[in-house]
Amino acid sequence: METVEVNWSNATRVWWSFFWRATLFGAIGGAILGAIMGVIAVLVGGNPDDAAVAGGIAGYLVAIPVSIWCIKFILNKSFKGYRVCLLKDPDA
Numbered sequence: 001m002e003t004v005e006v007n008w009s010n011a012t013r014v015w016w017s018f019f020w021r022a023t024l025f026g027a028i029g030g031a032i033l034g035a036i037m038g039v040i041a042v043l044v045g046g047n048p049d050d051a052a053v054a055g056g057i058a059g060y061l062v063a064i065p066v067s068i069w070c071i072k073f074i075l076n077k078s079f080k081g082y083r084v085c086l087l088k089d090p091d092a
Helices: 009-042 049-074
Strands: none
Touching: 009 049
Protein backbone atom coordinates (compact mmCIF):
# COMPACT_ATOMS: atom_id res chain seq x y z
CA MET A 1 0.00 0.00 0.00
CA GLU A 2 1.38 3.35 -1.02
CA THR A 3 1.34 6.15 1.53
CA VAL A 4 1.13 9.77 0.45
CA GLU A 5 2.10 13.01 2.12
CA VAL A 6 -0.87 14.64 3.80
CA ASN A 7 -1.58 18.05 2.28
CA TRP A 8 -4.02 20.74 3.37
CA SER A 9 -6.54 19.86 0.69
CA ASN A 10 -6.78 16.22 1.77
CA ALA A 11 -6.79 17.12 5.46
CA THR A 12 -9.58 19.65 4.92
CA ARG A 13 -11.64 17.15 2.92
CA VAL A 14 -11.41 14.53 5.69
CA TRP A 15 -12.06 17.12 8.41
CA TRP A 16 -15.14 18.44 6.61
CA SER A 17 -16.49 14.90 6.19
CA PHE A 18 -16.21 14.42 9.95
CA PHE A 19 -17.35 17.90 10.96
CA TRP A 20 -20.63 18.11 9.08
CA ARG A 21 -21.70 14.59 10.06
CA ALA A 22 -20.79 15.05 13.73
CA THR A 23 -22.50 18.44 13.85
CA LEU A 24 -25.70 17.40 12.08
CA PHE A 25 -26.22 14.01 13.71
CA GLY A 26 -24.98 15.24 17.09
CA ALA A 27 -27.46 18.12 17.02
CA ILE A 28 -30.34 15.87 16.00
CA GLY A 29 -29.49 13.17 18.52
CA GLY A 30 -28.76 15.72 21.23
CA ALA A 31 -32.05 17.50 20.66
CA ILE A 32 -34.04 14.28 20.77
CA LEU A 33 -32.30 12.82 23.83
CA GLY A 34 -32.17 16.21 25.54
CA ALA A 35 -35.91 16.72 25.04
CA ILE A 36 -36.69 13.25 26.35
CA MET A 37 -34.53 13.73 29.44
CA GLY A 38 -35.96 17.19 30.03
CA VAL A 39 -39.53 15.89 29.89
CA ILE A 40 -38.66 13.00 32.22
CA ALA A 41 -37.05 15.40 34.69
CA VAL A 42 -40.20 17.54 34.75
CA LEU A 43 -42.51 14.51 35.05
CA VAL A 44 -40.66 13.21 38.12
CA GLY A 45 -41.15 16.55 39.82
CA GLY A 46 -37.97 18.41 38.96
CA ASN A 47 -38.03 22.12 38.39
CA PRO A 48 -37.43 23.57 34.91
CA ASP A 49 -33.82 24.42 35.75
CA ASP A 50 -33.10 20.79 36.66
CA ALA A 51 -34.84 19.67 33.47
CA ALA A 52 -32.64 21.99 31.43
CA VAL A 53 -29.50 20.64 33.09
CA ALA A 54 -30.59 17.01 32.56
CA GLY A 55 -31.42 17.72 28.94
CA GLY A 56 -28.11 19.48 28.39
CA ILE A 57 -26.09 16.65 29.89
CA ALA A 58 -27.97 14.07 27.82
CA GLY A 59 -27.40 16.16 24.71
CA TYR A 60 -23.66 16.31 25.32
CA LEU A 61 -23.46 12.58 26.06
CA VAL A 62 -24.97 11.70 22.69
CA ALA A 63 -22.00 13.41 21.01
CA ILE A 64 -19.63 10.62 22.08
CA PRO A 65 -21.19 7.71 20.16
CA VAL A 66 -22.07 10.02 17.26
CA SER A 67 -18.45 11.14 16.85
CA ILE A 68 -17.21 7.53 17.05
CA TRP A 69 -19.70 6.57 14.35
CA CYS A 70 -18.48 9.48 12.19
CA ILE A 71 -14.85 8.33 12.49
CA LYS A 72 -15.84 4.76 11.61
CA PHE A 73 -17.78 6.04 8.60
CA ILE A 74 -14.78 8.07 7.40
CA LEU A 75 -12.48 5.05 7.70
CA ASN A 76 -14.73 3.25 5.17
CA LYS A 77 -15.10 6.19 2.75
CA SER A 78 -13.11 7.21 -0.35
CA PHE A 79 -11.95 10.79 -0.87
CA LYS A 80 -11.29 11.40 -4.58
CA GLY A 81 -9.24 8.23 -4.98
CA TYR A 82 -7.81 8.21 -1.46
CA ARG A 83 -8.86 6.45 1.73
CA VAL A 84 -8.02 7.05 5.34
CA CYS A 85 -6.87 3.79 6.87
CA LEU A 86 -5.21 2.26 9.89
CA LEU A 87 -1.95 0.41 9.28
CA LYS A 88 -0.29 -1.84 11.80
CA ASP A 89 3.11 -0.48 12.76
CA PRO A 90 5.63 -3.31 12.27
CA ASP A 91 7.84 -1.81 15.01
CA ALA A 92 5.08 -1.79 17.62
